[in-house]
Amino acid sequence: xxxxxxxxxxxxxxxxxxxxxxxxxxxxxxxxxxxxxxxxxxxxxxxxxxxxxxxxxxxxxxxxxxxxxxxxxxxxxxxxxxxxxxxxxxxxxxxxxxxxxxxxxxxxxxxxxxxxxxxxxxxxxxxxxxxxxxxxxxxxxxxxxxxxxxxxxxxxxxxxxxxxxxxxxxxxxxxxxxxxxxxxxxxxxxxxxxxxxxxxxxxxxxxxxxxxxxxxxxxxxxxxxxxxxxxxxxxxxxxxxxxxxxxxxxxxxxxxxxxxxxxxxxxxxxxxxxxxxxxxxxxxxxxxxxxxxxxxxxxxxxxxxxxxxxxxxxxxxxxxxxxxxxxxxxxxxxxxxxxxxxxxxxxxxxxxxxxxxxxxxxxxxxxxxxxxxxxxxxxxxxxxxxxxxxxxxxxxxxxxxxxxxxxxxxxxxxxxxxxxxxxxxxxxxxxxxxxxx
Ligand SMILES: [Zn+2]
Numbered sequence: 024x025x026x027x028x029x030x031x032x033x034x035x036x037x038x039x040x041x042x043x044x045x046x047x048x049x050x051x052x053x054x055x056x057x058x059x060x061x062x063x064x065x066x067x068x069x070x071x072x073x074x075x076x077x078x079x080x081x082x083x084x085x086x087x088x089x090x091x092x093x094x095x096x097x098x099x100x101x102x103x104x105x106x107x108x109x110x111x112x113x114x115x116x117x118x119x120x121x122x123x124x125x126x127x128x129x130x131x132x133x134x135x136x137x138x139x140x141x142x143x144x145x146x147x148x149x150x151x152x153x154x155x156x157x158x159x160x161x162x163x164x165x166x167x168x169x170x171x172x173x174x175x176x177x178x179x180x181x182x183x184x185x186x187x188x189x190x191x192x193x194x195x196x197x198x199x200x201x202x203x204x205x206x207x208x209x210x211x212x213x214x215x216x217x218x219x220x221x222x223x224x225x226x227x228x229x230x231x232x233x234x235x236x237x238x239x240x241x242x243x244x245x246x247x248x249x250x251x252x253x254x255x256x257x258x259x260x261x262x263x264x265x266x267x268x269x270x271x272x273x274x275x276x277x278x279x280x281x282x283x284x285x286x287x288x289x290x291x292x293x294x295x296x297x298x299x300x301x302x303x304x305x306x307x308x309x310x311x312x313x314x315x316x317x318x319x320x321x322x323x324x325x326x327x328x329x330x331x332x333x334x335x336x337x338x339x340x341x342x343x344x345x346x347x348x349x350x351x352x353x354x355x356x357x358x359x360x361x362x363x364x365x366x367x368x369x370x371x372x373x374x375x376x377x378x379x380x381x382x383x384x385x386x387x388x389x390x391x392x393x394x395x396x397x398x399x400x401x402x403x404x405x406x407x408x409x410x411x412x413x414x415x416x417x418x419x420x421x422x423x424x425x426x427x428x429x430x431x432x433x434x435x436x437x438x439x440x441x442x443x444x445x446x447x448x449x450x451x452x453x454x455x456x457x458x459x460x
Contacts, residue, residue, distance in 0.1 A: 024433060025056055029065030029394065032072065032365045033384045042070065044390040047432035052386060065394055068427060069361055071352075072369035072384050073105025073137075073391035077162075077376065078250055078274065078322035079348055081107070084130040085115025090327045090411050093134040095348060096448060098325075098409035100429040100437040102349035103393035105137050106381060106451065108162050108372075111144030112176040113326070119144040119176070121155040128159070128450055135448030136436050138391070140378070142199065145187035146177050153187065157194040160452035162376050163248065164191050168232045169203040169297070172343060178205060181239065188243035196453065197246035197272075197376065202232035202257070203298055215337040217291065221284050223339075224299050226254045233257055237264030237271055246270045248375070251324050253279045253298035255308025258317060272375050274320040277354035278345045279309055282416060292333040292341040294416040296324070313367065314359060319375060321355060321367045323348045327412055346415050349408055353422035356397075379454040390433040399425040409442065 026042040031052060043051040043059075081095035092109075099107055109131065111118035118124050118141055131139050143156035145166040153164060166179040166187060179187065184200070191198045207228035211219055233249055240247035241264075252258055252275050261273045278296060287300045294300065301309075312318045326344025335341045347354075355364045365383070373382025380388050402421045405413030429437040436444055 024061045024063065025059040026063045026065050026070060029068050029070040031070045031384055032361050034370065037362065042384065044433040047390055047434070048380070049384065049386055049388050049390050052384065063394070063428065067396070067398070068394045069397055070384065071103065071361055071393050071395055072365050072382055073393055073429060073431065074099070074103050074352060074368040075106040075372040075378070075382060076104050076322050076325070076348060076351065076368075077108045077320055077372045078110065078276065079107045079325040080110045080113050080344065082113045083134065084126055086113055089113065089329060091134065092131045092139070093136070094409060094411040095325065096135040096137045096139070097437070097442045098349040100137050100431070100442065101409045101426060103352045103395065103426045103429055104348070105391035105393070105429060105431045106139060107137060108140045108142055108376070111142050111165055112171060112173050115175070117144055117173070117176045118142065118156070119146050119149045120152040121159055124156055124159045124161070131448065132450060133446055136442060136444055136446065137431050137448045138451050139448055140376070140451050144176060145179055145183065145198065147179065147183045150186055150190055153190045154194060157196055160450065161196065162453050163197040163199055165199045165250070167201045168236065169201060169205040169208050169228075171201070181235070184236070185239045185243060188240055188245035192243050192245040197248050198240065199248040199250050200232070200236045201251070202229055202236055202249050204228040204231045207231065210339050215339055217288050217338045220295070220338045221287065221299050224297060226256050226301065226305065229254060229257045229298050230260045233260040234264065237261070237267070237269040240271070241267070241269040248272045248274060250274050250322070251276045251279070251298065254301050254305040255312065256305065258309065258312045262317065272319045273317065274322055275309055275313065275318050276322055276324045277347055277351040278416065279306065280313065281354045281357070286416065290416050292338070293414050294345065295338065295341050295343045296345045297343045310358060314363065318367065319371045321351060323351045327410055327414065329412055330414060333414060346410055346412065347417060348410065350403070350415070350417045352426070353424060356422065356424040377453050378451055381451065390430060392430055393426055394428040396425045396427050397423065401425050
């Protein structure tokens with residue numbers, strides 16, 4: 024197959040040219056390749072490496088009424104994504120041991136239209152299971168420093184976290200943490216509104232947890248990934264830790280770049296997340312870090328729930344989680360250039376998590392890419408979303424850049440506004456030897 028005449032976002036710059044695909048891999052990139060019966064016309068379109076979303080909760084198996092891999096991966100593909108890393112919760116069971124891993128791998132292998140990798144979980148009492156999870160091919164381990172909201176995935180106390188980090192280091196895998204200090208995010212004795220919620224989760228809780236996790240990771244010799252940093256101060260704390268010698272990577276999510284705490288007040292429960300949305304000043308500093316090269320990765324933290332779980336009059340009891348897997352690229356296009364977006368959403372995730380042959384448009388790499396019409400724009404409606412429930416804080420937002428087609432290992436998954444295949448996604452594994460070779 025030939026992709027003809029697109030603006031190809033390659034590691035060495037944007038080049039106008041053709042891309043050939045053979046057996047699911049990119050076999051040639053050149054200004055003008057010979058004609059072929061199977062061609063995709065990409066003239067006028069930008070060809071971007073497919074997004075690798077390192078942070079989603081598709082909740083399969085066990086909570087597919089919240090989302091599911093078929094719908095969640097379809098939404099990812101409609102937003103230009105070709106691979107996701109599924110968090111160890113909120114599936115049921117959570118991915119904290121080999122048997123749970125096998126269940127999830129089988130379920131996602133059947134229903135996902137994109138490729139995927141699995142995070143394993145660190146919880147009190149499962150240290151013995153981390154080695155078997157590594158053997159199964161987890162991409163890394165995730166721990167919560169604050170209450171996760173799910174009783175079967177308890178938070179890690181410092182000893183659990185430190186010992187988990189030591190084991191992860193031995194196994195050669197990174198540890199991702201939800202960084203909020205549990206004692207600094209207690210709900211108030213009275214008050215259950217959105218303003219009370221915002222006040223209950225201060226930036227300080229994030230900064231303290233990042234600093235503590237960084238110290239523990241440095242002592243353990245572990246690679247640390249901070250998920251969903253919500254504030255400019257949080258990013259600065261991670262950078263200071265890096266300067267002191269922690270191997271740390273910085274992730275933020277699209278909603279922290281697009282919304283502020285005023286939007287959480289305006290939109291209500293559909294915009295509830297933890298850490299919460301922040302002030303405009305924090306949001307602007309976060310953008311500077313994204314554009315300036317400091318933030319490594321932007322993910323979605325897609326964490327949907329049915330409407331009923333978003334309707335509690337007590338804001339603290341509303342399920343937290345923003346369903347945005349389809350909107351990451353759209354948000355980034357608001358301010359970032361496509362070369363920077365390719366780093367944040369494809370090259371850096373592949374490098375940091377040691378995924379071989381994905382994350383860039385280069386010969387020998389998987390033919391994972393998306394075709395974007397930067398001249399077109401669209402408005403988000405419930406009908407335009409491929410996720411299970413049409414709940415999204417982005418409803419009504421207008422974005423520039425329409426995804427025309429998404430291709431996974433040479434096969435079109437999404438085209439002309441429709442998902443065009445069922446299943447077909449493969450699990451990818453951590454592959455350090457091939458990366459370092
Ligand atoms: Zn999450």
